[in-house]
Amino acid sequence: MDGSSREGGTMTTHPLWLSFAAEANARRQGQRIADRQTPPGPVREHDARWRDDFIEVGRLIADTIGDQVIEIRHVGSTAVPGLAAKPVIDIDLTVPDVEDEGAYLPPLEAAGFRLIFRDAMAGDPHRHLTLARPNTNLHVWSPGAVEPLRHALFTEWLGANASDRERYGAAKTAAVEATGGERYNDLKAAAVYDIYERAFLADPFHHHDPQPRPGLPASVVDGNRT
Template identity: 65%
Template sequence: MATHPLWRPIAIGSNAARQSQRVAFRQTEPGPPQAYDRRWEASFARVRDLVASALGSDRTVLHVGSTAVPGMVAKPVIDVDLLVPDVLDEQAWLPKLEAVGFRLVFRDAIAGDRHRQLTLGEPNTNLHVWQPDAVEPRRHRLFVEWLRAHPEDRATYAEAKASAVRASGAVRYNDAKAAVVYDIYERAFTADPNHAHDPHPRP
């Protein structure tokens, strides 16, 4: 069976499980999903410039998540991927980011990728720090590109978000929409002309 190099098995409940890795809480709560706001792109530019002022302009800083998809319903939080040479060498990058307002909230690994998550109060931001060989940032870019090009999956994902909000209290928001995210990835992998991928239906 052919498998796309970015495929990962579905991980229902993974967001709830990672809460034990939390080291602090975010400055600003996300709030509920809302209609796409054109100002989110300008907010990302502010975050990118802030990271550049702290670490230099040669860092890879990418706008990911739903706020990077025009027309997509999203919580008003800018998701950003930052690549650093060594995530574990925190002294090389963390104090500089904290000095410009970021706060470390998670030290963990996601599907084997070393990961740190920081937040910023204004604009409300999730800054995800990875190493250059990490798979997860590549998955993020593929997901954004797919949603930008496929309005039917934007609608499917928007409904999953609405259902996740309705399920609040029973299951964490990201876990509640994990099945739909997995299915969208499956379609993106199957359609990728650069890699063979046989369907991997979720259990």
């Protein structure tokens, strides 16, 4: 991801940076909604009980495949106090080898989870499962996968930055109002990318040259650090 050339030197990007992809979720959105057990529901004000839901699902996972669990992490909007969200718990689960499905998938399915995607994100294999109650997205990864690291950074950043919580909440509401939710994830993708840019620029451990979305000057991102 690093080392893109620029006039007079080298462009340095954060190790978790990914280029902007405006329509990355279009192919998956319909299937994501159709194949899950429980509809995601509308965006609503944050509910403190979502943390309890995460704890409940985390215990179910640990009780079901404890020997396979490396990490269970609550991510996404329901993990950020004060942020409006669809009432779906997003969880990143790290197992020794996501492609060794026999080690974890049958017991999770027996416990009520449903596999709806086998794919790759940022080049890493990924399995997406859902649970009916509490309504859950379970994302399964191998150690070292990039996307769960991005999820953790995004969740922590929003928790600490009120202005970007407000930006993201507004983008979520606008995305729902624009299409009724059919292209919800793609319509908020610009806000997500811009928030990542600010998080990367503020990271004290990694240098990041601004990478604004096409058509935007670097000052749009760099000038909105929080």
